[in-house]
Structures are given as structure tokens and as C-alpha cells.
Amino acid sequence: MISAEGMEIEELDPTTSRLVIDQIDPENLVPGGTDTCIHDLVKFGNENILIVGVTRSTTMALGTWHVFPLAGRKICFFPVARIDRTVSTRSLKVPHSFRLALGLARYRRRLPNMPAQVHRIEIGAVVAVLFRNRPFCQFVHNDARGLTSDASESVWRKLRRFYFALERVSLRSASSVVAFTATDYQRLLALSGNVIPAVTWYDSTVFTPSRIRTSPSEGHKLLFVGRLESQKDPLLVVSAFAVVARRRPDVTLLMVGEGSLRDSVERRVREEGLSDRVVLAGAVPRSEVAHEMQRAHTMLLLSHFEGSPRVVAEALATGLTVIATSEADPDRILDGSNGLRVSGRDSEEIGAKVLEFLSNPVHDEYCCDSVRTRSADIAVPSLIEVTRKKFSRVP
Known part of the structure; x- marks a missing residue:
């Protein structure tokens, strides 16, 4: 037995x-x-x-x-x-x-x-x-x-x-x-x-609609959640943010995740002169990821490839808009009302798309509604x- x-x-x-x-x-x-x-x-x-x-x-x-x-x-x-x-x-x-x-x-x-x-x-x-x-x-x-x-x-x-x-x-x-x-x-x-x-x-007991997200007029918070590995291309995230940062001094970036590219990411941040506007938080528990999503205004996901990325559904469930490469959104869940899909991997073009998107804020409820069945x-x-x-x- x-x-x-x-x-x-x-x-x-x-x-x-x-x-x-x-x-x-x-x-x-x-x-x-x-x-x-x-x-x-x-x-x-x-x-x-x-x-x-x-x-x-x-x-x-x-x-x-x-x-x-x-x-x-x-x-x-x-x-x-x-x-x-x-x-x-x-x-x-x-x-x-x-x-x-x-x-x-x-x-x-x-x-x-x-x-x-x-x-x-x-x-x-x-x-x-x-x-x-x-x-x-x-x-x-x-x-x-x-x-x-x-x-x-x-x-x-x-x-x-x-x-x-x-x-x-x-x-x-x-x-x-x-x-x-x-x-x-x-x-x-x-x-x-x-x-x-x-x-x-997504776990609806953890990733809930935000009640703490401030108005973007008080400072726009960008968020990246993922492993600091080549698949997720965190270096492109920093480079695209640098394009945004030159035009928008009110925007900051928080990167949540750990990986073998951490030293390279830190070096890229220093080279771009963004040490006071980019924070690398490392790996954090799921509950803290949800909290940061509830505080942020836009999430960036610029992966080379994905299966069905859970982080996109989790972000949208909190009312957080997502800007992703087409490879990072294979489910084609982003439709313009809850976020944006960008083609190509040029940091200048991605940065320009992010700037354009930030000037046209999306209502949180659109994001939440788009993933309720998930x-x-x-x-x-x-x-x-x-x-x-x-x-x-x-x-």
C-alpha cells in the first residue's frame, strides 16, 4: 500500500x-x-x-x-x-x-x-x-x-x-x-x-482591478515583468524607454525579474544616463507583482517569442494597459482599447509608438473586461x- x-x-x-x-x-x-x-x-x-x-x-x-x-x-x-x-x-x-x-x-x-x-x-x-x-x-x-x-x-x-x-x-x-x-x-x-x-x-483573487493607480498627470510609471534573458529582450526595453525618457521627463521604468542579463541591463541603463529613472527590483512574489501592476500605468513586453504569456492577462486584469511586440502577443489579445501591438524591433520606432500611446490614455475597465473569461x-x-x-x- x-x-x-x-x-x-x-x-x-x-x-x-x-x-x-x-x-x-x-x-x-x-x-x-x-x-x-x-x-x-x-x-x-x-x-x-x-x-x-x-x-x-x-x-x-x-x-x-x-x-x-x-x-x-x-x-x-x-x-x-x-x-x-x-x-x-x-x-x-x-x-x-x-x-x-x-x-x-x-x-x-x-x-x-x-x-x-x-x-x-x-x-x-x-x-x-x-x-x-x-x-x-x-x-x-x-x-x-x-x-x-x-x-x-x-x-x-x-x-x-x-x-x-x-x-x-x-x-x-x-x-x-x-x-x-x-x-x-x-x-x-x-x-x-x-x-x-x-x-x-490569471488568478482573480490576486490580480484585481486597481484602486491605487494614480493619475498619469502625477507621473507615468512604465513596468516590465519577466526574466532578464534573451527571449524577453530586456535590453530593448531599456533602449525603447530611453527614447521615451528624452521626450517625457515624468516617465519612470520599474523592471521586475531576474536573470543572466542583469549586468548587461544595468550597464545599458548607465550608458543611457537613466540610473535615476530605472529601478531593477529583481524577482518578487506573485502578490508583489500584482501590487506593482496596480500602481503602474503601462506595461512593456518586447519578447522575441512567447507561448501564451500569462503576464499579459494578469496585467490587463488589474486595468493595466500593455504595449507588446507582435511576437509577445500571439493570442492577439491587444486590440487598441486595452493596449498596443507593435511590429519590428527598432527601439526608436517602439519608443515613438509608446509616446503616442501615452498621450491617449485608455480606461481601466476596457482592460479588465477584455480578460474576464480568462x-x-x-x-x-x-x-x-x-x-x-x-x-x-x-x-
């Missing part, structure tokens, strides 16, 4: 339970990305979600079930590898996902026989090989062509052929594929007939239900 602190896992109904397998550490969540997705599936879902992941704790036993609090619920957690995710993956000799895969192979016989859900292509391929008869759902969070491009900081930019080989194994074995990428949907559909189009959601309490139960039905089918 498999149990966790008195909870008999084997007695859980497999039709309303699933294993979520990812390099997540529930005790040390990373803001954004797959961690936020899994957190919200636990918080708003109507299933028993058991997490197979990693831990940086030196005392927590591996290969053993633990009961752990997450998102206001008690979950069963099964760590298979000891990983400190605060250490940059660029400095590691063994990638996190490879260590997770090794742990899965080592402890696979201790896992209950129930459907699984994975959030990385390489882990999907591992599950397909290790658990041949187990139905699983593959979540795809990014456009593969962007992920393997030179604009990506991922290791897959150097291993393109290997990535697409793993993708074929995973997608052809999965019971369903949840695609958070409108730009890659048709290509994924050619690999699997069970692709479910999806868009990211609230997690609506989107998550619906997604869980449709993937649950797919589990009963043989891929």
Missing part, C-alpha cells in the same frame, strides 16, 4: 486524480512559468493532484511520499531529485530535467498507477518510455521554433534536432496535448490528433475536465 502520512494514495479514484510530473519544488516556487500553472491547477482544480518533483531540502527523503501545503490545500508530494533551482542552469553540468528524468527512472515502481501530466517535452518523452501503458497529458507552453532559435537562452537552441525528436516521441504517445501556443498549433496538430488549444489564465476559476476546471476525458482514450 502506497501512503503519505496517513493518506492511502492507492485508494484515490484514478478518474479524479493525476500525477503532475515536473521539476517543481512546492516549498520554493519560482514566480511565473510552469510553477504558476501547476499552483493554479491545484488551487482552482477539482481533482486530487499529486506532484512528482524536486526539492532543495537536505533533510527531505527522496522516493517517499510527503504531505505538503500548496495553494491552500494539502497535496501529496514525491521528490525524486535534490535540486537547488536558484542556481543558474547555465552553470550546471547536468540539466535539471535530466536529473528529474534519472529520479523518475530510479523511483518509477513507487508511483501509483494513475494518469499523468507533464509540462516539458523531454519529460513527456521519458514518461512515454518508462510508463508505456500510462495515459498522460503533455502541456506545451512555448513555440518550439522560438525555443530552439538563437533568441532563446534554452539549451535546446544548440540541440534542435534532439528536441524535435523528443517532441515526436512525446506527442505521438500522449493522450492529449494542451497547446498554450497559437503560433505553433497547426504544426503540433500534424504530430498529434489530440491537440487542445488553450490560453493562459479568470482561473473559469479556465482551470474547464481545462481539467477536457483533459480528463482524453485519459480514457488510447493514443
Whole structure:
């Protein structure tokens, strides 16, 4: 009998339970990305979600079930590898996902026989090989062509052929594929007939309409939220802001996020003479991100590629307008009434568009209304239900 602190896992109904397998550490969540997705599936879902992941704790036993609090619920957690995710993956000799895969192979016989859900292509391929008869759902969070491009900081930019080989194994074995990428949907559909189009959601208990946003006449606050990595192009954000700053002395920029380009961003800020108008806040908890969105007037997102960026929905839910490159808004949610999509990556042109937009303020309620159907309490139960039905089918 498999149990966790008195909870008999084997007695859980497999039709309303699933294993979520990812390099997540529930005790040390990373803001954004797959961690936020899994957190919200636990918080708003109507299933028993058991997490197979990693831990940086030196005392927590591996290969053993633990009961752990997450998102206001008690979950069963099964760590298979000891990983400190605060250490940059660029400095590691063994990638996190490879260590997770090794742990899965080592402890696979201790896992209950129930459907699984994975959030990385390489882990999907591992599950397909290790658990041949187990139905699983593959979540795809990014456009593969962007992920393997030179604009990506991922290791897959150097291993393109290997990535697409793993993708074929995973997608052809999965019971369903949840695609958070409108730009890659048709290509994924050619690999699997069970692709479910999806868009990211926002937590309506955290990202609420602002009651503290001041009038732009008191000073316009620009905001950037994202990793300081090449995909998000934070250097272009600073350069575009420099164009704005030369014309608008009342505008400031707050950059929320951390990454390997921090030193380069700080250097660009100094070179542009903007040290007194740009603040780098580093990584902050989700609640603080929401607070900064409620204080800001416009958010910039100038990524080279995205899947379905959660940060856009979160910003709009607080009434914050968004200016994004076309690549950063693949869902085409920005329509002029809630923000602006810009083409091209020239800082002068982007800066000019920002200046034009700032002179024509948008009402907060337009932003909030544009994402009401993306609230997690609506989107998550619906997604869980449709993937649950797919589990009963043989891929």
C-alpha cells in the first residue's frame, strides 16, 4: 500500500486524480512559468493532484511520499531529485530535467498507477518510455521554433534536432496535448490528433482591478515583468524607454525579474544616463507583482517569442494597459482599447509608438473586461475536465 502520512494514495479514484510530473519544488516556487500553472491547477482544480518533483531540502527523503501545503490545500508530494533551482542552469553540468528524468527512472515502481501530466517535452518523452501503458497529458507552453532559435537562452537552441525528436516521441504517445501556443498549433496538430488549444489564465483573487493607480498627470510609471534573458529582450526595453525618457521627463521604468542579463541591463541603463529613472527590483512574489501592476500605468513586453504569456492577462486584469511586440502577443489579445501591438524591433520606432500611446490614455475597465473569461476559476476546471476525458482514450 502506497501512503503519505496517513493518506492511502492507492485508494484515490484514478478518474479524479493525476500525477503532475515536473521539476517543481512546492516549498520554493519560482514566480511565473510552469510553477504558476501547476499552483493554479491545484488551487482552482477539482481533482486530487499529486506532484512528482524536486526539492532543495537536505533533510527531505527522496522516493517517499510527503504531505505538503500548496495553494491552500494539502497535496501529496514525491521528490525524486535534490535540486537547488536558484542556481543558474547555465552553470550546471547536468540539466535539471535530466536529473528529474534519472529520479523518475530510479523511483518509477513507487508511483501509483494513475494518469499523468507533464509540462516539458523531454519529460513527456521519458514518461512515454518508462510508463508505456500510462495515459498522460503533455502541456506545451512555448513555440518550439522560438525555443530552439538563437533568441532563446534554452539549451535546446544548440540541440534542435534532439528536441524535435523528443517532441515526436512525446506527442505521438500522449493522450492529449494542451497547446498554450497559437503560433505553433497547426504544426503540433500534424504530430498529434489530440491537440487542445488553450490560453493562459490569471488568478482573480490576486490580480484585481486597481484602486491605487494614480493619475498619469502625477507621473507615468512604465513596468516590465519577466526574466532578464534573451527571449524577453530586456535590453530593448531599456533602449525603447530611453527614447521615451528624452521626450517625457515624468516617465519612470520599474523592471521586475531576474536573470543572466542583469549586468548587461544595468550597464545599458548607465550608458543611457537613466540610473535615476530605472529601478531593477529583481524577482518578487506573485502578490508583489500584482501590487506593482496596480500602481503602474503601462506595461512593456518586447519578447522575441512567447507561448501564451500569462503576464499579459494578469496585467490587463488589474486595468493595466500593455504595449507588446507582435511576437509577445500571439493570442492577439491587444486590440487598441486595452493596449498596443507593435511590429519590428527598432527601439526608436517602439519608443515613438509608446509616446503616442501615452498621450491617449485608455480606461481601466476596457482592460479588465477584455480578460474576464480568462479568470482561473473559469479556465482551470474547464481545462481539467477536457483533459480528463482524453485519459480514457488510447493514443
